[in-house]
Amino acid sequence: MSDKSNYIVGVFDDEDILLKGIKQVREGGVKIHEVYSPFPVHGIDDVLGYKRSNLSVVAFLFGLLGTTLALTMQIGMMTVDWPMIIGGKDYLPVPSFIPVTFELTVLLASFGMVGTFLIISNLKPWGKPKLFDKRITDDKHIMAIDLGKNKIEESAINKLLKDSGASEVNLKTL
Amino acid sequence: MIAESSLREPLVTGGKTVHDVTVDISSRVEDKPSKTWLLAMAVSLATLTVGAFAVASLLWEGIGMWGLNKTVGWAWDITNFVWWVGIGHAGTLISAILLLFRQRWRMSINRAAEAMTIFAVICAAMFPVLHMGRPWLGFYWALPLPNTFGSLWVNFNSPLLWDVFAISTYFSVSLVFWYIGLIPDFATIRDRATNKVSAAIYGVLSFGWDGAAKTWSHYETVALVLAGLATPLVLSVHTIVSFDFATSVIPGWHTTIFPPYFVAGAIFSGFAMVLTLLLITRKVYKLEDYITIQHIELMNIVIIITGSIVGIAYITEFFIAWYSGVEAEQYAFINRATGPYWWAYWSMMTCNVISPQLFWFKRIRTNLAATFVLSIIVNIGMWFERFVIIVTSLHRDFLPSSWAMFYPSWADVGVYLFTFGLFFTAFFLFAKFFPVINMAEVKSIIKATGEKK
Known part of the structure; x- marks a missing residue:
């Protein structure tokens, strides 16, 4: 241009x-x-x-990615790679995985959406x-x-x- | 167009125009620093320096410098951690939950409250980081990274690890939320800049913002979705902090009401700190037309609601301890109120439950001096709450031969001072170089809810 x-x-x-x-x-x-x-x-x-802006859909998809990554990571580490009984809990302690899964969902949804927003609106520190x-x-x-x-x-x-x-x-x- | 009932009090007084908002807020950034500001900055930096000495000594010598002993293994460190995290709850609550509830009075106070949140969370994070003793190895202990400790992963059953994820997510999402809000205001300062240096700095900070309708449309969706995400997030953070205690089997900690009780306490102390800071900022920057008595009254109402929830939680804990029939639990609570730490318990009760009830009187909740004093009292009370929960539950161990008391060392005091220095240095820098009120948001409501001349 x-x-x-x-x-x-x-x-x-x-x-x-x-x-x-x-x-x-x-x-x-x-x-x-x-x-x-x-x-x-x-x-x-x-x-x-x-x-209407479609960024809410973007946020949802990134959130889904966050959920998947969080569960894969936790199950991979605690259940598949090195199963251990901790505090009498199962090898697959689903309730224990909820907090980290929730946090990573929110983290990825927010960052994914904001990143997409900055890119599509052409906002960058060196932008003129x-x-x-x-x-x-x-x-x-x-x-x-x-x-x-x-x-x-x-x-x-x-x-x-x-x-x-x-x-x-x-x-x-x- | 936004319609507003004529019965409502105006949110911005003094007959301000949109241009007045720009001038009033931007000029605080553009003016030379005042003497008051320089003095405040000097005091904060001095505190930070003294505190930095304590932190350096602690890193050199190890955390044995703290006053902890075999019985009381957690004391000021985690008390301060929970206290700061709690304070860090008001900002996101104001900007996210009040946005979802369409409370427009949040608009004059959200910027400063969010800044406070971010700095408070940084201060909070200091304590678990320092508690590691050798924080430079902390990546391996706290993050799920491949390591050489027998390839053992971090333990996802541990609430302490949940805390790592909760606090870092909360910090980064709050930071992004705050920054997105700042971009249009940085652009305003950029376009008003009279010298090249500030034009360049605010040019970079404003990310090339041009205020296009298409960008605003996306921007509003981003703000709304971020608010929707931040609302459960802010509630989850203190819930998870309370799990640090609630999932253990120590009498006095092993309590199912901890999550809602901690969240209410966090909002309570957060609003108190917002009031303390905003009353000073309002006075120094003459922002009486933007942060009106109505704003202060509404915040005081939030304080009385959350303070009463906290009061009911204290009473419920006592009742349940008796009703459960568990002797250890009953002893823990009787000991809190009447044992060697009775003074801490009753300081907590007075500051958190009794004194905020004064806000039922309209004359007190609309009085600036009374609000200022009570806001500080609330924060003292909330510090004692955490101290009472942590230290009084630990100091009577399972074996009476292990019973002990906790005495803070100078390093405990020094590290606490360090976080105060850090918090106020950061806040004063923010207040000078960043727009303290969200100009774009206030401008959008000025026609509907500004006072007419």
């Missing part, structure tokens, strides 16, 4: 105006590149048409964010529209953004 594109950047001051604005802009037939906010805005996924406006980490919401990907004229999009409640409309090349 070395080539730069031209973006029209609409600045919104309020989350409720933003939500209405997104609806209006999309109804006007304009494709939105992305919306940026300083905090999570409820209901924004629906108006943008985003699907593409910021359309520095105020999005303060108090402004930004709607970015890629001019190259829209067939509508620039002036029409500008007008649509203004009508939808944007307090400023700028052109930015990134």
Whole structure:
């Protein structure tokens, strides 16, 4: 993604105006590149048409992996490799295995999910964010529209953004 | 849009705007350190240095330096361990359980509480690690690694090994939870930075966060699922700590109510420590609009609930000891209350059961000075609780000829001091260089529950 594109950047001051604005802009037939906010805005996924995040499924699968690994490790060590009677317990003391199995399930589910989240959201310590406006980490919401990907004229999009409640409309090349 | 009943008290007072939240919290990070902070830091570092001497001596000489004897083989070490782990329960409880219950008042206090959790767990881990004597070999003793001790594996029947897994999972999951919450706030500080060094440091810390709607959508799922995972986790940790005692056959330890009783005690002491720290932070950083009297009152209510659960547990233990008809058990409890350690028992009873009942009075639970004093008293009481359970159950051995008392040595005191130094040094560094309030979360509720001008 070395080539730069031209973006029209609409600045919104309020989350409720933003939500209405997104609806209006999309109804006007304009494709939105992305919306940026300083905090999570409820209901924004629906108006943008985003699907629910599947990360909970990822967490479940990693959790399952954790359970399997924990049981394999414990049974492998205590029952298969070196069976011993400890405190009169069985060679396969299932109740004794519950705590470690639980902990490893939680550990793998959390780390697997968070790792996946960081990768799919392209978050990394050396990451350089593409910021359309520095105020999005303060108090402004930004709607970015890629001019190259829209067939509508620039002036029409500008007008649509203004009508939808944007307090400023700028052109930015990134 | 989040709707909120107009009957509710505002969670953020002073008519703050979203921009005010950024300025109020970020400026604490950007300003030069104040004299108060430097002084607090100097005291913590001095404590840490004195404590480090005790730790170094202990590693050099061995744990024979502690005041332990053949009868009382566990005393301050594990008392301090359980005490710190207990304190480390409030943070994840606030951020995970209160998130699941949609309690929005958690948002101003979760960041500092989670930081406290992480530092408290580090302090707790010091004790089992030092108790190994030669902790550099501890990997082989505590982790399931192939070894040359006759290929014998670690014992998965042992609650002490469960503890290794529980504490390390709890620590790492809490750390991840805390860090994920910090990323958007680091980005705020990055974008406000006026010099290159802080822009670079907070740039790395913020992981290239850009606040895209898609990322926020994933982020909220991550927070919710992490909360769902951390909730049973936080309950499991102190349950497993209580197994260290409950699965043994020592009268006074061999008790089935230990898991819920320990968890309630942990939340009790954790909230007390959160209050102690937040009352200071609130005052020094002038955060009265974010951490309001309502927040303090709600935390005090949690304290009175958990404190009463703990009180009922103490009484139940006594009742069951009598009802069981087991003489050894009955003796253990009578000896606790009336034996040579009666003073520890009654300190515990006064600090944990009697004094928190003062919070039934609204005037006391909304009074800052009273809350501060009572929060410290609770933590003293909770230290005595662990001391009473551990030492008074051990000091009357099965053979009366082995009966003994425990006297702490300077090394016991020194290592305890070390953890205090570590805890406060870490907390003050956090309070200066990290945003102490979760800005992104508070911003998301400011329209619905902020006080209107």
